Amino acid sequence: MGTRPSIIVASSVLAADFSRLAAEVHKMEQSGADWLHFDIMDGSFVPTITFGSQMVSALRKHTRLPIDAHLMVMHPETMIEEFALAGADYITIHQESTVHIHRVLTSIIKMGKKAGISIIPSTPAGMLLDILHMVDIVLVMTVNPGFGGQTIIEECLRKVEYLSEMKKRLGYRYLIQVDGGINSDTRERVVRAGAEVLVAGSAIFKAEKPELEIKLLKEGE
Numbered sequence: 001m002g003t004r005p006s007i008i009v010a011s012s013v014l015a016a017d018f019s020r021l022a023a024e025v026h027k028m029e030q031s032g033a034d035w036l037h038f039d040i041m042d043g044s045f046v047p048t049i050t051f052g053s054q055m056v057s058a059l060r061k062h063t064r065l066p067i068d069a070h071l072m073v074m075h076p077e078t079m080i081e082e083f084a085l086a087g088a089d090y091i092t093i094h095q096e097s098t099v100h101i102h103r104v105l106t107s108i109i110k111m112g113k114k115a116g117i118s119i120i121p122s123t124p125a126g127m128l129l130d131i132l133h134m135v136d137i138v139l140v141m142t143v144n145p146g147f148g149g150q151t152i153i154e155e156c157l158r159k160v161e162y163l164s165e166m167k168k169r170l171g172y173r174y175l176i177q178v179d180g181g182i183n184s185d186t187r188e189r190v191v192r193a194g195a196e197v198l199v200a201g202s203a204i205f206k207a208e209k210p211e212l213e214i215k216l217l218k219e220g221e
């Protein structure tokens with residue numbers, strides 16, 4: 001019997017009640033979430049506007065959990081320092097959002113933060129080959145970003161399998177993260193494909209018992 005992979009659950013505050021975010025963060029911490037996932041959206045890279053680094057600094061003092069900032073913004077190079085200073089632990093940029101990805105990832109690393117790279121459903125995972133050695137997270141979007149509560153795009157799992165294979169073959173350290181439509185039903189398929197960090201918003205915040213949903217995400221049925 002192979003050992004079960006240890007799965008990290010990153011609870012996305014996108015699905016939280018924005019009028020009481022500190023209480024929602026405390027609830028996530030008590031429910032067993034491993035990370036807090038902040039979906040930063042600028043209304044340009046994606047149609048929605050959510051919140052910026054001020055939200056990270058406001059909630060930083062309310063939790064000891066790692067803060068995972070997912071920058072769905074154009075030109076993230078203009079805001080790496082503010083997210084680092086705000087207390088984000090992981091800063092993930094989109095491959096599609098800036099020209100000089102290597103330079104931006106280097107700036108995240110130089111700020112002492114863990115660097116992530118994310119791709120939308122239409123971007124091949126092969127586009128990341130020359131920077132995989134640098135990153136701590138590869139985030140495969142399993143929906144078209146901008147909205148919570150969407151249905152998983154199954155064909156994105158081929159990219160998870162590819163990245164899992166490359167990680168083994170090249171001996172790289174990155175964690176494979178998936179985001180969008182992740183719940184206790186889709187969990188088995190994404191973990192089997194090689195996902196190690198599961199971002200979930202609706203599944204957790206809409207659950208009667210968030211602690212049970214998080215347990216199911218972590219351990220499976």
Ligand code: DX5
Nearest residue numbers: 146147148149180181201202
């Ligand atoms: C991009 C966002 C969402 C969110 C998770 O749109 O990144 O994917 O984190 O949304 P759920 O878990 O509600 O599908």
Ligand code: ZN
Nearest residue numbers: 039070179199
């Ligand atoms: Zn996200």
